[in-house]
Amino acid sequence: MTAAAPTLSHLDWLEAEAIHILREVAGQCANPVLLFSGGKDSLVLLRLAEKAFRPGRFPFPLLHIDTGHNYEEVTAFRDRRAAELGERLIVRSLEDSIRQGRIALKSPMEARNRHQSVTLLDAIAEFGFDACIGGARRDEEKARAKERIFSFRDAFGQWDPKNQRPELWDLYNARIDAGENIRAFPISNWTELDIWQYIEREGLALPSIYFAHEREVAVRKDGALVPVTPLTPAKPGDDVQRLSVRFRTVGDITCTAPVRSTARTVAEILLETATTELTERGATRLDDQTSEASMEQRKKEGYF
Amino acid sequence: MATATLASGPDTRADLGVLRFLTCGSVDDGKSTLIGRLLYDSKAILADALQAIERTSRKRGHAEVDLSLLTDGLQAEREQGITIDVAYRYFSTGQRSFIIADAPGHEQYTRNMVTAASTADLALILVDARKGVLTQTRRHLTLAHLVGIRHLVVVVNKMDLVGYDQAVFERIRAEVLAFAGELGAEDLVFLPLSALAGDLVVERGGNLPWYGGPTLVELLESAALEDGREELPFRLSVQWVIRPHQDFRGYAGRVAAGRVKVGDALTVLPSDRRSRVKAIHLGGARLDEAVAGQSVILELEDDLDISRGDLLADAGRPPLPARSLDADLCWLSEAPSRPGGRYLLRHGSRETRAILHGTAHRLDLDSLQREPETRLAMNDIAQLSLTLQQPLSVDPYREIRATGAFILVDETTHATVAAGFIRGAE
Numbered sequence: 001m002t003a004a005a006p007t008l009s010h011l012d013w014l015e016a017e018a019i020h021i022l023r024e025v026a027g028q029c030a031n032p033v034l035l036f037s038g039g040k041d042s043l044v045l046l047r048l049a050e051k052a053f054r055p056g057r058f059p060f061p062l063l064h065i066d067t068g069h070n071y072e073e074v075t076a077f078r079d080r081r082a083a084e085l086g087e088r089l090i091v092r093s094l095e096d097s098i099r100q101g102r103i104a105l106k107s108p109m110e111a112r113n114r115h116q117s118v119t120l121l122d123a124i125a126e127f128g129f130d131a132c133i134g135g136a137r138r139d140e141e142k143a144r145a146k147e148r149i150f151s152f153r154d155a156f157g158q159w160d161p162k163n164q165r166p167e168l169w170d171l172y173n174a175r176i177d178a179g180e181n182i183r184a185f186p187i188s189n190w191t192e193l194d195i196w197q198y199i200e201r202e203g204l205a206l207p208s209i210y211f212a213h214e215r216e217v218a219v220r221k222d223g224a225l226v227p228v229t230p231l232t233p234a235k236p237g238d239d240v241q242r243l244s245v246r247f248r249t250v251g252d253i254t255c256t257a258p259v260r261s262t263a264r265t266v267a268e269i270l271l272e273t274a275t276t277e278l279t280e281r282g283a284t285r286l287d288d289q290t291s292e293a294s295m296e297q298r299k300k301e302g303y304f
Numbered sequence: 305m306a307t308a309t310l311a312s313g314p315d316t317r318a319d320l321g322v323l324r325f326l327t328c329g330s331v332d333d334g335k336s337t338l339i340g341r342l343l344y345d346s347k348a349i350l351a352d353a354l355q356a357i358e359r360t361s362r363k364r365g366h367a368e369v370d371l372s373l374l375t376d377g378l379q380a381e382r383e384q385g386i387t388i389d390v391a392y393r394y395f396s397t398g399q400r401s402f403i404i405a406d407a408p409g410h411e412q413y414t415r416n417m418v419t420a421a422s423t424a425d426l427a428l429i430l431v432d433a434r435k436g437v438l439t440q441t442r443r444h445l446t447l448a449h450l451v452g453i454r455h456l457v458v459v460v461n462k463m464d465l466v467g468y469d470q471a472v473f474e475r476i477r478a479e480v481l482a483f484a485g486e487l488g489a490e491d492l493v494f495l496p497l498s499a500l501a502g503d504l505v506v507e508r509g510g511n512l513p514w515y516g517g518p519t520l521v522e523l524l525e526s527a528a529l530e531d532g533r534e535e536l537p538f539r540l541s542v543q544w545v546i547r548p549h550q551d552f553r554g555y556a557g558r559v560a561a562g563r564v565k566v567g568d569a570l571t572v573l574p575s576d577r578r579s580r581v582k583a584i585h586l587g588g589a590r591l592d593e594a595v596a597g598q599s600v601i602l603e604l605e606d607d608l609d610i611s612r613g614d615l616l617a618d619a620g621r622p623p624l625p626a627r628s629l630d631a632d633l634c635w636l637s638e639a640p641s642r643p644g645g646r647y648l649l650r651h652g653s654r655e656t657r658a659i660l661h662g663t664a665h666r667l668d669l670d671s672l673q674r675e676p677e678t679r680l681a682m683n684d685i686a687q688l689s690l691t692l693q694q695p696l697s698v699d700p701y702r703e704i705r706a707t708g709a710f711i712l713v714d715e716t717t718h719a720t721v722a723a724g725f726i727r728g729a730e
Contacts, residue, residue, distance in 0.1 A: 007595045007597075007598075008321050008322075008529075008595070008597050008598065009319035009321060010319055010320075010321055010322045010396075010400070010401040011319075012321075012597075012598070013321055013322040013401075013597060014322065015599070016558060016597055016598050016599040017599075019558070019599035020543070020557075020558040020599050023543035023544045023556055023557070023599070024543060024653075026543075026544055027543050027544055027612050027653060050587070050588075051586065051587040051588075051599075052544075052556065052599070053544070053546060053556075054546075054587075054588065055546065055548045055552060055554075056546040056547065056548045056554075057548070059544075138392050138394070139394050145391040145392055145393065146389050146390065146391045146392070161389075164389075165719060165720040166415065166419045166636050166720050166723075167419065167720075168418070168419055168422040168423075168709070168711055168720075168723045169422045169423060169705070169706065169709045169711075170423075170558070170706075171650050171651075171652075171709065171710070171711045173650065173711065173713050173718070173720045175648070175713055175718035176718060177718070188392075189322075189392070189394070189403055191394050191396070191401075193396070194401070
């Protein structure tokens with residue numbers, strides 16, 4: 001049982017698995033799309049797609065579901081990256097869905113993450129996408145630990161945990177009927193640390209808000225930091241401070257919180273990630289904590 | 305808890321890759337405690353996740369933190385107090401990354417375990433030191449052996465509850481070895497430990513001085529990986545053809561077995577046309593050689609008509625041409641098999657239709673006897689033959705896992721209904 005020197009490092013192995021998954025989506029699905037937000041996980045997906053398909057073109061366009069609550073740095077970065085790659089970027093926005101009456105907000109400032117499902121499902125119908133490639137990881141959240149790499153969604157975009165296909169070896173089954181959809185997750189088996197190590201190894205550029213910067217934040221009693229922005233102004237009685245922070249995930253401004261940090265390089269972020277005591281979503285997502293099962297609920301509604 | 309020997313994060317030691325393993329056993333065997341300890345000691349459980357399970361444990365009136373709450377994820381399961389399906393967990397020792405496939409034990413066990421085992425390099429088979437070898441233990445061994453898991457580790461847990469008695473351990477070892485002999489399983493490793501007290505998990509502890517072998521973590525870190533198997537013949541299923549312009553035609557796929565070098569003679573199957581490797585590409589770089597597990601792009605010396613579904617193989621050691629297969633099937637679907645029924649068969653990147661033929665010989669997991677059966681129900685394992693609409697190029701599963709495996713898909717429901725292990729071909 002002694003180890004022969006393995007040839008593949010853990011990043012090599014994860015990369016090879018993800019490339020294989022991307023090529024299976026391309027091979028099995030007629031009209032796939034890759035969801036690209038400008039966030040770190042989707043930037044990793046783009047690098048993997050380059051390794052899977054260059055010197056050819058990507059066999060799918062990129063799609064961003066824009067909540068209208070994104071940090072400008074991230075949106076600008078998204079557009080720049082797509083242009084550099086010379087690949088087609090489709091943007092569909094929640095604002096449009098709201099104007100069309102497809103989404104009814106209870107209050108204008110409410111978190112829009114869960115409403116993304118409506119715009120996403122509309123975009124899937126508009127373009128006839130049969131598979132959406134996403135950057136979700138199994139280590140992010142409990143409801144994802146049993147998620148398939150090829151996850152089946154019915155004609156309503158719903159995820160039924162009891163109606164998923166067993167996945168054996170690396171033999172994926174992407175067969176569907178018209179109107180149904182596959183969500184494919186090439187980086188299922190990556191952890192947050194793997195993502196940062198890969199970003200460092202590949203020298204990937206990231207939107208600036210991933211790195212430590214000074215920002216006005218309201219410090220809540222439980223320690224949560226809420227960024228002070230036009231969308232999320234300070235409330236009376238808020239303890240507003242100017243702190244050095246960075247974002248571990250980037251998403252809807254109203255529900256993405258930064259963490260205290262002085263890490264200005266990927267190497268420094270790696271050190272912080274290796275010693276952190278909070279999970280990625282626990283520290284930074286204000287909407288997942290409402291109920292232990294809230295992610296599962298949103299997935300059933302068509303969320304990623 | 306001991307966190308000192310397990311470090312996560314940047315590490316200057318050699319990177320020993322990724323090991324995938326599965327844990328077989330029930331909550332009663334202390335499986336959840338063992339997984340919980342591995343995750344906790346490697347800092348894969350972070351403070352807020354731990355607080356969440358502490359809250360839930362208190363709510364349920366448990367005196368101690370119930371680490372099994374970490375391994376059952378879905379609301380439906382928590383409400384019913386059971387776990388469905390396979391859950392994947394991650395931890396790293398800094399030197400090696402680990403993916404645990406955790407398959408629970410209940411009526412869907414065979415299906416879940418076969419699924420979890422299909423991607424595993426190693427299986428931990430838990431035995432409760434107080435109870436010894438149970439029917440369940442024999443089933444776990446049989447399935448792990450069938451799925452061809454390379455490293456079988458029998459973990460005799462709860463040694464603290466039998467006074468760390470070496471005689472208990474030796475008795476269990478002898479019994480398991482006798483059964484493994486019947487199965488034809490070789491190279492089993494035995495490990496006494498206490499997941500609760502932590503002996504021989506991460507730390508050696510002071511309670512098992514008579515055991516001189518490695519701790520569980522040492523074992524996991526040193527187990528040889530599939531990509532070290534240089535002796536296997538080269539296999540690669542073409543997933544995608546990359547042809548950006550007239551001067552480049554690349555065949556993209558993951559090396560399923562063996563290794564390939566520039567200049568190697570290959571055969572393209574099923575056409576059996578020959579060529580040599582002109583170049584190997586990965587992410588814009590040229591490689592001299594690619595090994596099992598790597599996703600690469602191959603250029604060949606000759607312009608052949610090659611498309612997705614074709615298999616590239618070592619010309620000197622080609623796979624078997626198959627019009628029909630002799631195989632073991634593990635039936636996964638709640639709908640039973642249709643005798644003489646037609647299914648889609650997926651093998652590598654190729655898909656063809658297959659018809660189930662003749663009498664199935666169902667394996668009784670307890671007696672290891674085969675019985676004739678006309679229909680296969682969920683969780684059945686049976687040997688039968690399949691007639692193929694189009695020829696395939698295959699290897700016996702025992703020799704090469706990647707080219708010896710297939711799945712069956714129902715043409716109407718599109719459900720994945722069976723896992724197949726090729727025994728032979730005609």
